[in-house]
Amino acid sequence: MTIQILGTGCAKCKTLHANAEAAVKAAGIHAVMEKVEDIQEIIKFGVMMTPALAIDGKVQVVGKVPSADEIRRMLA
Amino acid sequence: MSECCASNDTTLLFACSGGSNVAQIANDAAKALDQLGQGRMYCAVGVVARFPGFVETANKADKRVLIDGCEVQCLKKGFEAAGVPVCVRVVVTDLGIEKGHHFDYTQDEVAKVAGAVSKQLGVTPCCGGS
Numbered sequence: 759m760t761i762q763i764l765g766t767g768c769a770k771c772k773t774l775h776a777n778a779e780a781a782v783k784a785a786g787i788h789a790v791m792e793k794v795e796d797i798q799e800i801i802k803f804g805v806m807m808t809p810a811l812a813i814d815g816k817v818q819v820v821g822k823v824p825s826a827d828e829i830r831r832m833l834a
Numbered sequence: 835m836s837e838c839c840a841s842n843d844t845t846l847l848f849a850c851s852g853g854s855n856v857a858q859i860a861n862d863a864a865k866a867l868d869q870l871g872q873g874r875m876y877c878a879v880g881v882v883a884r885f886p887g888f889v890e891t892a893n894k895a896d897k898r899v900l901i902d903g904c905e906v907q908c909l910k911k912g913f914e915a916a917g918v919p920v921c922v923r924v925v926v927t928d929l930g931i932e933k934g935h936h937f938d939y940t941q942d943e944v945a946k947v948a949g950a951v952s953k954q955l956g957v958t959p960c961c962g963g964s
Contacts, residue, residue: 766871797945799945802941806866
């Protein structure tokens with residue numbers, strides 16, 4: 759599984775990254791964490807608001823920071 | 835970002851919005867950059883028409899970005915005529931996107947233009963406001 763955090767490095771992006779890492783740990787799964795900070799790549803996802811979260815290339819959350827628990831449920 | 839630029843510096847984005855694919859790609863790229871916090875989209879036509887308030891606001895910005903659709907370069911010429919200097923300029927057709935009188939374009943093309951602007955913004959010092 760690949761989890762991508764889309765954002766240009768803002769504080770919310772960092773929080774989302776931390777929450778996603780916590781969610782992966784809580785779920786007890788193996789996932790590759792990837793930061794997507796390039797504007798061109800972010801827009802290719804169709805994302806116009808950051809931060810955003812994609813799981814296996816599919817955008818799940820846009821423009822907000824879900825909690826680790828919310829992300830864990832997305833991983834199930 | 836240049837050392838002279840604080841995080842709250844003003845970047846204004848001006849885009850062509852004419853009757854072709856490349857014009858609308860320019861417009862969509864500016865919208866995307868605005869929404870992604872890279873700058874604030876502003877009315878290019880108001881500046882080109884030389885309305886004093888628009889020209890004044892444009893000149894006060896720390897960075898002015900023009901996205902022209904094609905080699906006709908309406909915005910570049912219009913801004914020159916209005917006396918508004920430009921810091922970053924991208925022409926959509928220069929990026930290998932062919933102009934046509936249709937509106938069939940892709941998100942990847944919009945992303946390509948926005949990416950080119952973003953890269954230039956990252957290495958362009960402030961132009962200074964008036």
